[in-house]
Amino acid sequence: MDLRFTPEEQAFREEVRAFIRENLPKDIRERMYLGDKASKEDIVTWQRILNKKGWATYSWPKEYGGPGWTPIQKMIFLEENLLAPAPELSGFNITMIGPVLIQFGTEAQKKKFLPRAANLDDWWCQGFSEPGAGSDLASLKTSAKREGDHYVINGSKIWTSTAHLADWVFLLVRTNPNARKRQEGISFILVDMKTPGVTVRPIISIDGAHHLNETFYDDVRVPVENLVYVENKGWDVAKFLLGNERTGIARIGKSKERLRFAVEHARDMRAGGKPLIEDPAFRQRVAQLEVDVKALEITQNRVVSAAAKQQDGKPDPLSSALKIKGSELQQLTTELAMDVGGPLSMPFWHKNGETLSNEPELGPDWASEATAAYLFLRAASIYGGSNEIQKNILTKAVLGL
Ligand SMILES: Cc1cc2nc3c(=O)[nH]c(=O)nc-3n(C[C@H](O)[C@H](O)[C@H](O)COP(=O)(O)OP(=O)(O)OC[C@H]3O[C@@H](n4cnc5c(N)ncnc54)[C@H](O)[C@@H]3O)c2cc1C
Secondary structure, three states: OOOOOOHHHHHHHHHHHHHHHHHOOHHHHHHHHOOOOOOHHHHHHHHHHHHHHOOOOOOOOHHHOOOOOOHHHHHHHHHHHHHOOOOOOOHHHHHHHHHHHHHHOOHHHHHHHHHHHHOOOOOEEEEOOEOOEOOOHHHOOOEEEEEOOEEEEEEEEEOOOOHHHOOEEEEEEEOOOOOOOHHHHEEEEEEEOOOOOEEEEEEEOOOOOEEEEEEEEEEEEEEHHHEEOOOOEHHHHHHHHHHHHOOOOOOHHHHHHHHHHHHHHHOOOEEOOEEHHHOHHHHHHHHHHHHHHHHHHHHHHHHHHHHHHHOOOOOOOOHHHHHHHHHHHHHHHHHHHHHHHHHHHOOOOEEOOEEOOOOOOOOOHHHHHHHHHHHHHHHHHOOOOOHHHHHHHHHHHHOOO
16 A cells, blocks of 8 residues: 555645645744643634635535545645644534534534534534443433423533533433433433523643533423434434544644654753753654654554545544554653653643742743643543543454454
8 A cells, every 4th residue: 555645635735734824823823832722712713714715624525615625635634733733623513513413414403503613603512421421421311301392401411621612512411211222312412501501610620721611401491403313313423423533533743743842942951961952862752752653644544545445434443543542642742842841841820810820930831831731631541532442442343352
């Protein structure tokens, strides 16, 4: 198999790179380069620029406004976006709810939600996990009972990323508690976050930031037209959505960008009286990571090329290998970036101009931001399906054990 990019693919990469260079606002790029998490405003601004160009909906079919790219082009686009570094598009809007509505939604749902999702006029979040239902998602308990033209929802969800910023949530709820199999009693439903009875409570993560939430649903009345697909068939929708969630899961562009960042700053930092970049142990660590990133990139190209030929739309179980190795490399490259700062990387957090640390700030912003990224990305081996679960998938579907 020839894994080299064709001249057309290389030209496409140049086109994407040039567009991003010319159109990504400088202040956003600088914040992203320092390692800051993109704010809601940054993500909305960038997604709207890409949407105007017709690229935000990179994974949607052409008839719904997608650019009609091949899987390789999509991969190149995602990588260049991360390398820039630019904010990532809203995965909830673009790779989750958009494709779900295209596949399963009614015409009215498509008309109402798709253009707004593409343009981030609505910010979506994902309400799947519950305190007792994470890896074993089918054990979820949040209930929805039909009362006339409404479902009445009761229960709670956890780890709902960005729910505090969201306009809408797509929820998995139990509509039939007596189903023969747990998976057969679940439905997929769209809820306006402003509906009375929805409460969002923050969870502050180890990086000192507010990404995560608990969300509570107390007698939340949702019109039946917000049900997606068929009552009690929500598991089919969830499986489809989780398959799409793995698109670009290796996030190789991010690991490359962090490596580049670490090397750049290692020229200015000193170790043993010399620039850190000249330290043999440091150089060996960088070399090993570069080799690992390259190996993952080749594996990803192999998986994506095979998927492009297969065309049956089913997620390749090998994408689980990309998830495992990709998340490990994100963790190792952010650790490298943090280590470059040495003692200057002591965490130092601000929020809305207020200092959340009781230690004086030691070093430049990039160093403490590198630590925040390192800390947050411990979660990369948990979200999107934990690495242990990915290993279970690999042993069954790939090794046939
Ligand atoms: C940063 C972050 C963001 C998230 N965002 C969202 C979100 O927006 N929306 C949402 O719905 N959810 C979200 N999640 C939840 C995420 O999907 C779950 O955390 C994940 O599925 C694991 O579930 P759990 O936390 O309940 O752990 P558990 O399922 O209880 O697992 C605990 C440990 O046991 C291991 N384990 C479990 N079952 C097995 C098994 N069969 N074999 C081997 N090992 C096993 C797991 O790998 C893990 O190490 C987020 C999580 C994180 C950390």
